[in-house]
Amino acid sequence: MSPTALVCAYSSLGTVALQCVLDAGISVEALFTYEPSPEDYWFTPPEVVARANGIPVFKLDHFNSEENFRRCQQFQPDLLFSFYFREMIQGRFLLLPKLGAYNLHGSLLPRYRGRAPINWAIARGESETGLSLHCMTEKPDDGDIVAQTKISIDWNDTPLSLTEKMTFAAPNLLGQVLPHIAGGNPSRQRQSDLGPSSYFGRRRPEDSELHFDMTAQQAFNEIRAVAEPWPTAFLKRTTQTLYFAWAMPSDHPCPIGHYRIKDQQCHLGFKDGALVLHRLRLDQQKASDDPQKHAQWLKVLGIPSA
Numbered sequence: 506m507s508p509t510a511l512v513c514a515y516s517s518l519g520t521v522a523l524q525c526v527l528d529a530g531i532s533v534e535a536l537f538t539y540e541p542s543p544e545d546y547w548f549t550p551p552e553v554v555a556r557a558n559g560i561p562v563f564k565l566d567h568f569n570s571e572e573n574f575r576r577c578q579q580f581q582p583d584l585l586f587s588f589y590f591r592e593m594i595q596g597r598f599l600l601l602p603k604l605g606a607y608n609l610h611g612s613l614l615p616r617y618r619g620r621a622p623i624n625w626a627i628a629r630g631e632s633e634t635g636l637s638l639h640c641m642t643e644k645p646d647d648g649d650i651v652a653q654t655k656i657s658i659d660w661n662d663t664p665l666s667l668t669e670k671m672t673f674a675a676p677n678l679l680g681q682v683l684p685h686i687a688g689g690n691p692s693r694q695r696q697s698d699l700g701p702s703s704y705f706g707r708r709r710p711e712d713s714e715l716h717f718d719m720t721a722q723q724a725f726n727e728i729r730a731v732a733e734p735w736p737t738a739f740l741k742r743t744t745q746t747l748y749f750a751w752a753m754p755s756d757h758p759c760p761i762g763h764y765r766i767k768d769q770q771c772h773l774g775f776k777d778g779a780l781v782l783h784r785l786r787l788d789q790q791k792a793s794d795d796p797q798k799h800a801q802w803l804k805v806l807g808i809p810s811a
Contacts, residue, residue, distance in 0.1 A: 609636065732751060761775060
């Protein structure tokens with residue numbers, strides 16, 4: 506008889522991981538997920554896979570509620586999976602499955618534990634990250650690793666492109682380990698054996714603000730880290746905000762804190778170099794690719810021309 510599981514999932518990785526669980530012959534008794542927001546248009550939500558397979562779908566305001574705990578008890582699951590679920594699942598839920606509870610995390614644990622690991626890794630200029638499936642404990646991203654794979658971060662990767670890489674890598678990673686999990690005998694490695702850990706919290710809006718004392722590479726990394734469909738990096742002056750949908754490092758010099766039109770492109774100077782601006786938006790105005798419009802908006806913010 507195949508083992509049963511409860512799956513908590515969201516994001517494109519949650520959709521792919523849910524399908525992997527089904528492909529491994531594990532019977533999913535219920536999916537706990539969220540109602541997609543307009544910003545999540547770019548992926549197919551996990552509930553599409555669940556409904557296509559006749560799996561009950563629950564969208565709860567509070568997964569850890571007493572009512573939901575009683576519901577999960579009644580399922581008597583063999584396994585519990587968390588695939589890019591937004592809530593920290595309480596310890597009492599982790600004791601329910603006979604064969605264990607497992608979480609898929611978008612980093613090479615024990616590095617980048619916590620929230621938004623993809624965004625933080627890009628913002629900090631990392632050249633490599635990964636996917637880790639680990640045993641769940643009451644501490645975030647803390648349990649033994651049962652499967653892990655490395656994923657390169659290219660110089661121009663964004664959260665969207667890096668998530669796509671992870672979505673492509675997930676079936677192979679999960680396909681190898683899920684049969685062992687279903688059999689109750691996955692190999693385990695302590696995170697403490699893999700090197701020092703790091704933890705990052707939820708990204709705040711101010712984490713994406715650009716400052717001219719940044720190097721050009723730091724500013725570019727910050728722009729990449731929250732590129733569309735994320736909210737995008739920004740420059741703020743008094744009551745107006747300029748949003749950077751995309752920009753790239755420039756070979757043309759530009760003084761720090763100034764802009765310059767060169768070769769029909771608008772360049773913006775940072776601590777040690779410049780960025781060439783590709784797509785900006787001032788406040789709620791329509792985004793523009795026009796360098797003259799970019800220069801006009803920078804002038805509105807009080808940034809001088811070089």
